[in-house]
Amino acid sequence: MNDLIIGMAGSGGDGIVSAGESLISALSVEGYFAILTKSFGSQIRGGESSCRLRVATSPVLNPGGTLDVAVVLNWEDFLRFGGELPVGDRTIVIYERKTKFTPDTVPLGGVHPAAILAVPFEEMAMKSAGALLAKNNVVLGLLAAWFGLPRTSILEGIRKKFAKKGEAVLAGNERAFAAGVEYALQNPIPAARVLAAARPPTGKVLLTDGNELCARAALFAGCKFFGGYPITPATEIMQHLQRDIWKHGGSLLQAEDEIAGAGAAVGASFAGVKAMTATSGPGFSLKAEMLGLASVTELPLVCVNVQRGGPSTGMPTKREQSDLFAAVFSAHGDTVRPVLAPISVADTFGITVEAFNIAEEYQTPVIVLSDQELAQRKEIVPPIDTTQFRVVERQKPAGDELTDYQRFRLTESGISPLSHPGMQGGNYLAAGIEHDESGAPTANGEIHARMNDKRLHKFAPLQDRRDLFFTEGEPDATIGLISWGSVAGIALEALRRVRAEGIEIKLLVPKLLYPIPEQIYREFFKTLTRCYVIEQSHQGQLHRLIRMWTDVPREFNVLAKSGANPISPDEIVDRIRAMCRPLSPGHRGNAARSDFTRIP
Amino acid sequence: MISPCENAGVKPAPLTSKDFRSDLKPIWCPGCGDFGVVTALYRALAAIGRPPHEIAFVSGIGCSSRIPGYTTAYGFNTVHGRALPIAQGIKMAKPGLLVLAAGGDGDGFSIGGGHVPHAIRRNPDITYIVMDNQVYGLTKGQVSPTSARGTKTPTSVYGSLEEPVNPLLYVLAYGCGFVAQGVPADMDGLTKMLEEAIRYPGFSFVNIQSPCVSFGDPENQAKVQKTKMQKLSDLGHDPTNRLRAMELAQQYGTALHTGVYYRNPNPPPTYDSLITQLQAEVSAPKA
Numbered sequence: 080m081n082d083l084i085i086g087m088a089g090s091g092g093d094g095i096v097s098a099g100e101s102l103i104s105a106l107s108v109e110g111y112f113a114i115l116t117k118s119f120g121s122q123i124r125g126g127e128s129s130c131r132l133r134v135a136t137s138p139v140l141n142p143g144g145t146l147d148v149a150v151v152l153n154w155e156d157f158l159r160f161g162g163e164l165p166v167g168d169r170t171i172v173i174y175e176r177k178t179k180f181t182p183d184t185v186p187l188g189g190v191h192p193a194a195i196l197a198v199p200f201e202e203m204a205m206k207s208a209g210a211l212l213a214k215n216n217v218v219l220g221l222l223a224a225w226f227g228l229p230r231t232s233i234l235e236g237i238r239k240k241f242a243k244k245g246e247a248v249l250a251g252n253e254r255a256f257a258a259g260v261e262y263a264l265q266n267p268i269p270a271a272r273v274l275a276a277a278r279p280p281t282g283k284v285l286l287t288d289g290n291e292l293c294a295r296a297a298l299f300a301g302c303k304f305f306g307g308y309p310i311t312p313a314t315e316i317m318q319h320l321q322r323d324i325w326k327h328g329g330s331l332l333q334a335e336d337e338i339a340g341a342g343a344a345v346g347a348s349f350a351g352v353k354a355m356t357a358t359s360g361p362g363f364s365l366k367a368e369m370l371g372l373a374s375v376t377e378l379p380l381v382c383v384n385v386q387r388g389g390p391s392t393g394m395p396t397k398r399e400q401s402d403l404f405a406a407v408f409s410a411h412g413d414t415v416r417p418v419l420a421p422i423s424v425a426d427t428f429g430i431t432v433e434a435f436n437i438a439e440e441y442q443t444p445v446i447v448l449s450d451q452e453l454a455q456r457k458e459i460v461p462p463i464d465t466t467q468f469r470v471v472e473r474q475k476p477a478g479d480e481l482t483d484y485q486r487f488r489l490t491e492s493g494i495s496p497l498s499h500p501g502m503q504g505g506n507y508l509a510a511g512i513e514h515d516e517s518g519a520p521t522a523n524g525e526i527h528a529r530m531n532d533k534r535l536h537k538f539a540p541l542q543d544r545r546d547l548f549f550t551e552g553e554p555d556a557t558i559g560l561i562s563w564g565s566v567a568g569i570a571l572e573a574l575r576r577v578r579a580e581g582i583e584i585k586l587l588v589p590k591l592l593y594p595i596p597e598q599i600y601r602e603f604f605k606t607l608t609r610c611y612v613i614e615q616s617h618q619g620q621l622h623r624l625i626r627m628w629t630d631v632p633r634e635f636n637v638l639a640k641s642g643a644n645p646i647s648p649d650e651i652v653d654r655i656r657a658m659c660r661p662l663s664p665g666h667r668g669n670a671a672r673s674d675f676t677r678i679p
Numbered sequence: 680m681i682s683p684c685e686n687a688g689v690k691p692a693p694l695t696s697k698d699f700r701s702d703l704k705p706i707w708c709p710g711c712g713d714f715g716v717v718t719a720l721y722r723a724l725a726a727i728g729r730p731p732h733e734i735a736f737v738s739g740i741g742c743s744s745r746i747p748g749y750t751t752a753y754g755f756n757t758v759h760g761r762a763l764p765i766a767q768g769i770k771m772a773k774p775g776l777l778v779l780a781a782g783g784d785g786d787g788f789s790i791g792g793g794h795v796p797h798a799i800r801r802n803p804d805i806t807y808i809v810m811d812n813q814v815y816g817l818t819k820g821q822v823s824p825t826s827a828r829g830t831k832t833p834t835s836v837y838g839s840l841e842e843p844v845n846p847l848l849y850v851l852a853y854g855c856g857f858v859a860q861g862v863p864a865d866m867d868g869l870t871k872m873l874e875e876a877i878r879y880p881g882f883s884f885v886n887i888q889s890p891c892v893s894f895g896d897p898e899n900q901a902k903v904q905k906t907k908m909q910k911l912s913d914l915g916h917d918p919t920n921r922l923r924a925m926e927l928a929q930q931y932g933t934a935l936h937t938g939v940y941y942r943n944p945n946p947p948p949t950y951d952s953l954i955t956q957l958q959a960e961v962s963a964p965k966a
Contacts, residue, residue: 089704199936304763325961330771330954335797339764342757346768350735350776372758500735500753500769500776507756508703508747511740519703520748520756581727 080272081136082270083226084143085217086128086164086346099130100457101240102193103221103286105232106134107459110280115457116142118163120394127156127166134228136277140423142567143458144647146481147272148226150218152200154178154186162623162644166190171270173221175200193270198262207258208251215254227273230260242482277459285460289427289453293464294319296431298472302381303329304347304354306340308362311395312451313385316357337362341369341382348378349509351499353435353459357383359451360402361392370444371410376486376509376536377497379438379445379473381431383628386450386564388642390441398452399642400564403620406446407593414534417441417541418593420448422549422567424458429468430590433547435472435574442497448592450564450615452565452645473497485516489529493537533640542596552578552585558658559610559632560586563621566646570613573651582659592621595628607632609658617641694728696721703748712889712901713742713810715863719750720808723873724750727777734777736962737766739786741818743810743889746781748892749852760791763798763807774951777877781808785815788844789824797881799853806876810889811846813896820894827932830896847928847940848951850884856943857883858924860936862891864904871951875939881946888935904935911938920945 085102089095096117096604103115113134120126133143145167151157151174168191176197182187185195198221204214216237219296237256241249248445259679294316305324307317317333324331329352334340337358344354358366373380386402388394406418407417417437421430431447434559438445476484476496481504488495495516498505507516513530515521549567552559552574562570567588574586587603604610611634619639624632638654640646699721707713724734734752738744740759747754757765766780787795789808798805814832815821822835825846829838850858857879861869869887876883890900897903911918916927916938924941 088897096719304768312689325954325958328958328962331957332771334764335793338761339794339797341765342761342764343768343771345757346737346755346765346770348768349753349765350772353770354772368758368761376755467934499773501773503730503732505749506732506753508701508756508904510748510754510756511758512756518825520745 081275083135083148083272083274084131084133084135084146085148085222085226086131086146087152088127088157088160088164090156091125091128092212093128093152094212094319095152096128096130098215098219099132101233101236102228103133103224103457103459105229105236107284107286108232108280109229109337110277111135111459112137112139113459114139114142115637116452117455117457120159129156129158129160130679131164136275139458140572141565141648142452142645144330144649146646147290148173148222149192150222151175152214154180158186158513165647166192166436169193171268172196173198177201178355186504190243194268196268200645203258203262204255207254210251213252217259218256220256221263222259224260224263225262225268225271227275227552230365283462285462286457287424287460288315288455288457289421289424289449290315290455291319292383292424292428293357293431293447293449293454294323296428297381297435298323298327298470299428299465300432301353302355302435303327304333304344304534305329305331305353306356307332307348307358308335308337308340310359310362312361312455315454316383316385330623337365341366341380344380344388345369345373345378346371348380349376349411349499351380351501353439355381355383359384359385359395360389360405360558363405369409370406370416370446370623371412373444374410374412374416375511375513377442377495377534378509381434381438381445381447383431383447383449385454388446389573394643396451397643397646398450398615399618400448400450400566400614401450401620401642403592403616403624405513406448407624409446413531415538415594416444416446417591418446418448419536419547419590420564420592421453422451422564422588422590423511424456425460425463426590427453428463432468432470436469437541439473440471440494442473442494443538448564448602450565462639475502481505483612486518487514487516487530487533489516489533493533538594539593542592544591544596545599547589547591548599549588549590550586553583554585555606556583556585557608558582558584558655559607560584560627561588561610561621562586562613563589563592566613566615569646570651572648573655576648576652577655582655584655593624595625597629600625600629604630604632609634611636611638611654611658613638615640615642615646683829685796694714694725694730696725697816699724699731699750699752701749701751702843705749705912706745707742708893708903710892711742712812712863712887712891713746715866715869716743716808716810716887716889719861719863719866719869719873720746720750722870723877724841727873727877729777733775735766735769736779736781737769738780739760740817741783741786741815742891743783743903744786745798750964752779760786760789760794762786763791763794766805766873767798767801767803770805770951771954773954778803778805779808780805781810783816784809784811784813784825784846785823788849792844793848796853799850801950802856802881802947804882806873806879806883806885808873808885808887809846810887812889812891813843813899814891814894816891816894820869843932845928845931846886848925851925851928851941855884855941856881856946858936858940859884859885860888860909860940862888862935862937864901865908865937868910872939879946881940881943881949907935908937909934911936911940916940918942
């Protein structure tokens with residue numbers, strides 16, 4: 080068994096998430112690859128909480144679909160997560176015995192799992208540690224012994240965690256873990272799938288998440304200013320930067336509102352430093368006016384939008400990819416703002432660096448569309464080799480260019496050298512109002528058209544950014560998949576599975592979502608008769624955006640699903656298989672089961 | 680960062696008003712109070728003596744917000760109500776710059792009103808100039824946040840139903856360290872006050888009763904101002920007395936006081952100096 084998915088749910092105080100964190104931390108030491116996804120109700124404290132851990136001996140592409148193991152400390156809490164913790168016929172369900180349900184009556188709505196086991200977690204915690212709080216360590220001992228998880232490393236983690244809490248508490252928790260192990264050894268599960276040993280780690284690995292890597296990347300790229308406002312699920316970017324940006328000679332403003340946060344970043348960029356703001360959907364709506372201002376004044380700015388469920392307040396703690404339209408069409412007026420999206424936790428680093436590069440090179444706001452899943456899931460990733468990334472600086476005027484300086488001079492590339500306060504001879508007026516080459520305000524239609532053209536034309540080189548497109552599969556396949564953001568890792572797993580079955584298929588993953596490089600899509604579409612765009616938004620926003628810009632294959636469909644419940648690789652595999660099988664009359668396939676939206 | 684001795688050894692010629700006047704022709708109506716404001720500012724900046732390229736001048740939207748373009752400083756005519764956040768970003772990124780912000784009463788006390796208290800409590804070394812004319816002039820005469828109750832305009836045809844904002848009390852209440860009010864009718868007083876505001880180490884606020892000749896109240900034009908204005912110094916006001924300043928500020932809209940209402944005799948550290956200090960502290964190698 081090389082791949083195991085464990086889901087756990089309980090009440091806030093049950094320590095379920097903390098158990099998940101202990102597990103992934105132990106697995107990272109042992110050389111495993113893993114993703115830990117935490118999910119909470121919208122309560123600040125208490126309420127239901129859950130986590131799912133996918134561990135494998137090779138790199139993990141996504142949190143996976145149906146659970147192999149479900150740990151239920153409380154049925155009410157577990158059921159609240161619905162499709163986030165899906166139980167299927169291969170799942171082993173382990174639940175707290177102290178409940179009204181028996182294995183025959185557990186509320187699983189007609190699903191028949193591989194095994195259902197009632198375990199006296201509470202009783203064992205009380206007996207071994209004298210405290211209900213130790214319940215999560217009983218769970219860990221049990222999981223370790225039943226499914227072959229690294230006992231020594233887990234125990235070491237427990238020791239580290241409780242070292243400061245005193246001898247008695249530490250000993251209690253150690254006993255709780257041992258009790259779990261003991262119970263498992265005395266009650267073996269025949270159906271249990273045991274995790275294979277991992278190859279010992281060759282070096283240090285990172286246990287990190289997208290928000291942390293986004294902040295690290297910003298500092299690597301030379302970001303010297305951050306302006307923002309707390310918002311779920313983007314706040315951690317500001318928190319990480321708050322600790323470190325000062326050490327790099329930069330500064331950070333937790334502003335009075337989202338607009339001021341972005342505004343201060345625009346000001347810092349005008350003053351000559353690399354600047355960033357980060358937010359989620361509701362804040363992104365507010366930042367629109369600053370994005371427009373940065374576009375017309377041609378000032379570099381990186382704006383991260385960690386997407387969550389929308390519209391409006393929506394579902395702050397849940398994944399969704401529904402801000403693509405908002406990013407692409409983010410402010411009024413006739414201009415383009417590049418939109419980038421990372422496809423994995425590790426990729427968040429490179430994409431953030433590239434966002435700064437594009438912002439500085441083209442003197443433009445750049446939007447990074449991360450999402451709750453990538454931003455907040457903990458993942459074991461190899462160390463990031465920063466030598467592979469270039470860091471671009473804005474073009475500044477020098478020498479002759481500073482005599483009779485024209486800030487918005489019409490150049491062949493559309494990019495004009497950008498001065499900043501303090502630079503003698505570079506004085507100019509930046510204005511939201513339309514301006515001529517010198518920066519002087521104008522209402523002249525011809526100048527406006529020329530300036531619009533300059534501001535659009537400068538992005539032409541982005542049409543050739545093949546490095547911002549990931550592709551895999553048979554180049555001349557007739558079936559294609561397109562996916563983006565966190566869903567790309569799901570599509571990629573599905574692609575590899577169906578290719579292993581002999582299906583010829585290819586996948587295109589744009590990390591540059593806008594402007595649309597038409598030629599790259601055209602080449603991908605050339606061999607296709609059928610193509611599916613897979614994404615986590617109800618309308619299928621990328622599917623629609625591509626159609627707006629390019630000719631598409633005859634059958635150009637979408638597998639789109641509203642947020643919160645993850646798309647599972649199984650769902651996509653089923654769809655691809657169905658697509659490749661001639662349909663008998665009346666056959667409805669597996670599609671009837673799925674909750675993908677159907678769009679005409 | 681700009682060091683004051685960047686050109687050490689070279690003694691530049693003293694700056695004059697002309698060095699701060701740009702070639703752009705103002706869009707303002709003939710007789711507009713803002714002409715007086717920009718002229719007073721040229722003089723104040725010449726007296727301060729920082730070269731134009733070391734000055735960042737930020738504004739919002741409105742007639743008065745066109746002002747940065749009429750100077751030779753680095754200007755940033757931004758969007759409505761957002762001059763202060765953008766000015767603070769500039770000051771935080773480059774604390775060595777002289778940063779000015781300006782706008783009208785709508786810009787500062789209506790659409791951008793939420794930014795003012797936060798700029799004050801952070802206390803960056805920025806001077807904020809509001810050209811207060813009690814009317815939306817650029818959009819041709821609508822009621823503004825400082826219009827008196829009952830003011831009749833195209834958007835308050837039967838008279839405004841609201842009490843005006845009192846800009847002076849507003850900033851005093853939030854703890855602004857330097858608060859003054861001027862009129863273009865008294866150019867010398869206005870120039871001196873702007874210079875003093877810029878020299879104040881911290882956030883300073885100057886409210887300028889800048890008459891709108893096209894849509895403003897006839898009772899608030901230059902001629903009337905000249906007869907109505909009372910210098911705070913003539914009233915024997917002690918500008919270190921904040922409570923007395925607040926009492927006097929209550930007469931905003933009835934009396935026309937000019938001069939410095941309040942100057943904090945013990946200015947607290949500026950935001951920018953705290954930032955520079957923090958940067959040094961956290962980057963210092965641990966002993």
